[in-house]
Amino acid sequence: MKKVLVTGGAGFVGSHLCEQLTHSYEVYSLDNYFTGSERNHVDKVNYIKGDTAEISELISFVPDLVFHLGEYSRVEQSFEDIELVWEYNKRGTFSVLQFCRKHEVKLVYAGSSTKFGDGGLGKFQSPYGWSKASNTELVECYSEWFGLDYAIVYFYNVYGRREISQGKYATLIALFTEKMRSNLPLTVVSPGTQVRNFTHVDDIVNGLVLVGEKGHGDGFGIGSNEAFTVKEVAELFGGEIEMLPERKGNRMSAEVITEKTRALGWEPTHSLNDYISDMKDRNWS
Template sequence: MGRTLSRTLLVTGGAGFVGGALIRSLLVDYPDAAIVSLDNYFIGTPENHVNDPRVTYIDGSTTDIAKIWADRGLPAPQTVFHMGEYSRIVQSFQDHDLTWDFNMLGTKEVVKFTAGHGAKLIYAGSSSKFGNDGQDENLNPYAWTKAKNIEYIRNYANWYGLDYAITYFYNVYGPGQVSNGKYATVIGIFERQYLAGEPLTVVSPGTQTRDFTHIDDIIRGLVLVARGGAGDGYLLGTGTEWPLLDVAKMFGGEHVMVPALPGERTRGQADITKAGEVGWRPERRLDEYIAEFVATNPR
């Protein structure tokens, strides 16, 4: 029997794209739950806050999670959704120290905190670890730290005991995605460029593929895994590979090729077999989403 989500739920990164959407879903699905968001607002923004007395927003670092919790006298969490990490591939080369601090030091403290309270950890792993027969986990600082965190969580559970389930996101898109600045997502960038009447910039060679997953599907997956998942291997994608040049062409209009970026993998496609064991299947398709976006915003 899967656990019911009630009482206190913690969402790290709760002011971000995925974390904010997760909190909105939890409020609907679990009206008796009290939700705490811990976010350092590196990418998260108050615009993603939900105006609801059941949610407490804390501006702080995951490295200080135990002290923050104790100082505020908060009740023990039942479930910890750990979304609050550094999550960009190319930028992690320049942000090496931030990647290390957010992903290694911060996650170490979150794991220890979760186990200490007897809570269940739902961790957002990176799909980058599966590329090129697992070799892509070494392509960049981001993928490497995320892969090491998976090893750490699994070992920690064996060493000390920890109830956990690990999910993997495949190129999340949808309302609320980051569309400006150096941390913008691919679909967010394409949408911004389309609305501005600019050519869409496609990273060379354009044949590299990604498996794009709608935010609504990701959130359903997280909740289902929290209820009934255990252990590693819950890949949340669609199982469909989209070449980036083909994605740009779906928007119509012009596109331009830009130089290849360091650390990027050539293919991305999810094996959603294990996610299906908790009753999850993707419901949204990228081509339908883009067609609706273009129809709603004709040039």
């Protein structure tokens, strides 16, 4: 059985990816548990604790494929966490690239759709956005310089089971769900007209696995065509809305680029509206 390494395998998306991969591969996770959790562990996955910067010391085998999801992944918080952004997204990813280069392993790199935000300006709007966009360039350079086999994917606002629901790293759908359960106002960062394409984690994982098996090169977006403003999402939940001041790095829109992923046979199958309606029926109707 082929071996697959998932960095960030104890995180939200990574844990779902690991779970899906166990059906066809021997799966290993490398995670430092910065936002990952042992609660996300799934059966048949081999968990290794540590930073991606130490991948060569921590991984004693040669995988057939590496999915690199283990980076810092918040926009607004990245201004105050810039040292972590550098450590995890620059130093860590350089080490992963060196590991894949040395062992001639295909790399699937999880880029960020912030790269396409606001007509391409998104990659300059935050330390996170810049680090991710510049990393996609570095991955491409490793292909040109050293013949690295790679594919770059882009997620669009992932939601679903195991999202982080509390603290400054909480994601929007989980945060709104938690506030509704606690009968608290839904906090919307002004102006509230920021457009997002929310994509269910199962659709993300299906795309990831497909790209891992068949994709080569850049441009594999994995995102739903359904677009909502943040305020519209709050209105779908139906709670009281509290507007917050604007924040740095908060892009207004991002182009959804899915043509190459769809050409491999991928299609989104989940709807945010249905997901929220189901939660409302089960939790607070």
